[in-house]
Amino acid sequence: MAVGLEHFLILSAILFAIGLYGALAKRNAVVILMSIEIMLNAVNIAMVAFSRYGHFITGQVFAIFIMVVAAAEAAVGLALIIAIYRSRETVDAEKFDLMKW
């Protein structure tokens, strides 16, 4: 069985769905952050796969950009989580209800 574009895309979709589920359903903020990383990487897989099968270099360039942004975002996100942990002594996303009416 040859590995084609659709396999990469299915893998990408599965990873994205796992990430989305984690981001929306998990309580721990660190896990949410990790889920977001999974979603970003799912997109990366799709980008690289399109690049490989479509013969454009653009997708790979974008994948590198996304990795850079993801690294920066993870740093900022973790910093925020640490900051909020210091003030509220929890990383439970359901307890972060300061914006509530």
Added chain:
Amino acid sequence: MPPEVVLAILLLPFFSFVIISFILRPFFNHRPQLSGYVTIASIGASLLLSIWALIEVSGAEGHVLPMPDYEWLAIGDTVIRIGVTVDALAAVMLIVVTSVSLLVQLYSQGYMRGDGGYARYFAFMSLFTGSMLGLVLADNLLFLYLFWEGVGLCSYLLIGFWFHKPEAARAATKAFLITRIGDFGFLVAILLLYAKTGTFDIGELQHLALAGVLGGSVLTWAAIGIFSGAVGKSAQFPLHTWLPDAMEGPTPVSALIHAATMVAAGVYLVARLFPVFASSAMAITTVAIIGGFTAIFAATMGLVMNDIKRVLAYSTISQLGYMMLGLGAVGMAVANGALPVEAGLALGVAVGIFHLFNHAFFKSLLFLGAGSVNHATGTFDIREMGGLRKAMPWTYFTFLIASLSIAGIWPLAGFWSKEGILAQAWESTPILFYLAMITVFMTAFYMFRVVFLTFGGEYRGQAQGSHGLHESPLVMLVPMVLLAILAVVSGWLPISEFLGGESHSFFGALSGPLAWASLVLAGLGILLAYAIYSKKWLSAESLRRAFAPLYTLFSRKYWLDELYERFFVIRLLVNGLFAALHWFDDHIIDGVVNGIAEGTVAAGRVIRRAETGQLQAYGLAIFIGILVIVACLFIFS
């Protein structure tokens, strides 16, 4: 005579108003007497030009000067033209307004000296004189109405001239509001006439009324509406209550506005539109009845007032009633066909306006005399005067002449015009004649009551002690003496013939029984006042007790003020209409606005439950939203 000159008569006082308000008062306020000089110069010039106009009119064919008119407003196809009418009636009124105004301004130089509002006073007086001249000259109802409101405004401003006095402020408001009731009818009538005829031009309306094109109930209602304006302005029953209160203003104002000119505007209006009135028997009968009733009704209240200016105010109302009666009596004869139309119309105007002409001089003189007395004693209450004859011989002398004139004693001015009215009333409707005759008696009585109480006997006041009483300065006396001369001779002038009425000979007037009847009645009135207030053969106190119910009725002014205030204003307006409007405002208008606001708040209170502050819930919502959008794209594209 060039038309620009006629416009100058009208514009000079306005010009003076502008100069005083915008140049003299802001920049030369340390020399207020300048504003007096400007006013006197402008009105003096108007007087000279008015005399010129009178001479020109008397030489002109049909006593009318042709004048151009100008386009004033063009609204779509409707063009409203304005212009001036210079005919005999307007020329006579011009002389009355400018001459009395000039003399009153001269007098004011003395009377108002040192008042803080000196410049403001003369500014308003100029504005008033200009508006009054405009009212007299206007050839068009809309234009006339503009000036009609202008004089009303000046009356308000000048009654409330001492606005720091609460009574003055109240009197000003009262005058404004009550005349407004009449003006409303006037405005409706103007619009009604315009709707039916398509013109505001007075000359055209007169022709249409005479030709019978304009007639029936439209004409009657229009005439009655116009008359309601005249009733308000000329203080006729039932809208007379403002005039006695208007005496809170400075006395020269009372002399000019509330005796000689503005209150006579109602009579002038009826005279100006006399063909319209005389074409409707019902309207002209209303004029005659209201006039006759007001004449006697106001006189009864004049009998018992203790404030000299209020006696004069009721006297003014009564005399204005006389003029209306004169117009009405002749008009009824015309409407019944007893008099030929052309001659009858001229006769009616002549009878009414001749009395207006004479009344302007003697009544403004009486007011100036009252002001002069007040200048010396500091009061208007005749119970606190007395004996002023010795201290103020000139004031006494001029006041006496004016009193004799108003009482209708031969050969003073009042006699001639009053005879004219009495004669016409006798010819036309005897009941009006009897009312007028009783009024002659009462007029003589109340005027000489004032004369004897003020100038006769001993001084009863404490204000300044009898040695402190002094004659007024020359600047006040000279206008009074000039007016006294006019109060004697104005009846000898051929005003009546000039306006197209009957002429009278100097001694021939005494040949008829009517003249003797009225002279005897006037003499009896004077004699009764002499008996009671000078010789005290009859005690005023015991008479008052004998006629207690009548005395109370008169001195409480028939309780009309109370009726108007308690019933119309408080019961009907404040508790009825205003309360209903207040309820509507509170519950309907505010209810809609507040309801929308409260509904929005309540909806917000429900919907804000959706804002949980949970980021993941928002994320889920975004995700579902995207799914819905994508699904829509697939389904609908």
